[in-house]
Amino acid sequence: MNVEVVAVGTELLLGQIVDTNSSWIGEQLALVGLNSHFQTKVGDNLGRIVDTLSRALERSDAVIVCGGLGPTQDDLTREALAELAGEQLDEDETMIDTITAMFGERGRRMPMNNLNQARKPASAEFIPVQPGTAPGLVLPLQKGVVYAVPGVPWEMKEMLSGYVLSDLSRRSGDPAAIASRTLRTWGESESGLDELLAPRMAELDQLGNPTLAFLASGVEGLKVRITAKAADTATATSIVDDEADRLRTLLGPLVFGTDHDNMESAVLAMLEARGHTLGVAESLTGGLLGSRLASVPGASAVFRGGIVAYHPEVKQQLLDVPVGPVVTETVALAMARGACARLGTEVGLATTGVAGPDALEGHSPGTVCMAAVWPGGEAAITLKLPGGRQQVREFACISVLDLLRRRLMTDDA
Structure with a gap:
């Protein structure tokens, strides 16, 4: 029909x-x-x-x-x-x-x-x-x-x-049952995801069931929707489950959740399973990261709070950041360590950088330094994020969460 x-x-x-x-x-x-x-x-x-x-x-x-x-x-x-x-x-x-x-x-x-x-x-x-x-x-x-x-x-x-x-x-007049599952991914472009899955999609084109579709979700990443049709719900669900397992193997750490999961809920679940608490220190994201974390039901089991240290002096006074340039990985790491120390957590995240529209310290808008510290180690990276001021801030939030997620997965491996 x-x-x-x-x-x-x-x-x-x-x-x-x-x-x-x-x-x-x-x-x-x-x-x-x-x-x-x-x-x-x-x-x-x-x-x-x-x-x-x-x-x-x-x-x-x-x-x-x-x-x-x-x-x-x-x-x-x-x-x-x-x-x-x-x-x-x-x-x-x-x-x-x-x-x-x-x-x-x-x-x-x-x-x-x-x-x-x-x-x-x-x-x-x-x-x-x-x-x-x-x-x-x-x-x-x-x-x-x-x-x-x-x-x-x-x-x-x-x-x-x-x-x-x-x-x-x-x-x-069609008694068939439909089942669907959506894998949430981050870290690859739509064309890149298509390239990774091209052999499997060619196989499914021949089979006709299940089917795959890509759904771009902007700063929330890319979705891969699996849909299966069968004579009954149990069979359709089983087909979807098998395909989801296959795709997880193909995509590896690109997959961070399913259906209604988001990056913050996935990271909070990982930390809760490990018995860790989380604190954040934010500069260019200005509280957006903490807001996203707090929007997850049950976040209080893990998330202890955040420090919005926008001005360099606040970074220095509250987070023990050294005097000097603030758009550096060194500052991001100091902020993440400071969040752990001030908030009494095992895990800390931090963001600093240039949201725009003006350059800062010789760095163009979209330059973001972010860091994560956790009991197994620490990491800092610098990214050049696309878009205007708000998009840069949103991309920074999901990127720093993904930085921690991937490091935790590496520790588990």
Whole structure:
């Protein structure tokens, strides 16, 4: 089954709102084994919405149209569905009662234009999952089926997860189960990763199952998604597990986690397993590293705190950094040792350098010195990181965490 996604809203075309709904829907369709070859955005114009949906039905078996189900005059998805079906919009008394009750439960007055949301073409049905006042619609047509869902992300996701995806799978007649796993990597470019995995991907092209896809995630690294299809969930999961083990062997230390892991959660888990605590000393990252670490649930078991030593005098007074240039590996190591001493930890991390836009001490923007100290040793490196000021700071955070991760892995080997 081919499923097309149509996002409705002039604000999407003007860039006032980023269309994250379509990307999420596309991901969910892939996870349940449904093809999606087209995604389209269209403004709040009845004729253009009807034309877009008509074109979508000519090339796809089903269409998910997102947005345009509100109560105002520019919410035209219901009218477009009625025109596609050649029917009038009729008010549904049961839905009127449902929407009225929702407002009553919230202690709010219901504006009369909310009754527009209780209208539907005669051949359409309301989606039984309704988290908000905007009900979704299912419209079977001769060419295919249209699902209309709200543009509010959490409402849309509940309808997709609670009804639409399972109904699409039922209509497709394909009982197959889909399993997926994402390996998180850092330290290699997309082209480099493709080169490393090219022989295995050629083998999988012949097999057809599982499949691999690269997903670039900016400062969070590259993702390698494994997707398998089988007659049941257990078999599909087993295929994914076997392939994940194979790829870990091929990629080695490039893989730092799976699925929802990030670099900070991976490093904190490694330190907790060793019984170590962590302190950080930050200059150009200005507390960003500590913030990322503190965002991980349970971080307090490992992370004791951080020192933001931005000015050279603060570095000298709090971290025993020697007087002189501060964009050096020597200073980064002194900061990391100072973090351990001041915060009472076994492991310390430090960043210093030039975030930009101006040069410092003869070093161009993007020059970052970072260091890690741990019971097994210490290490410092200098990197030239890309991007503007914020990107340099973000790259520095994940790079210094990766520096520690790889050294700990080497100690384990």
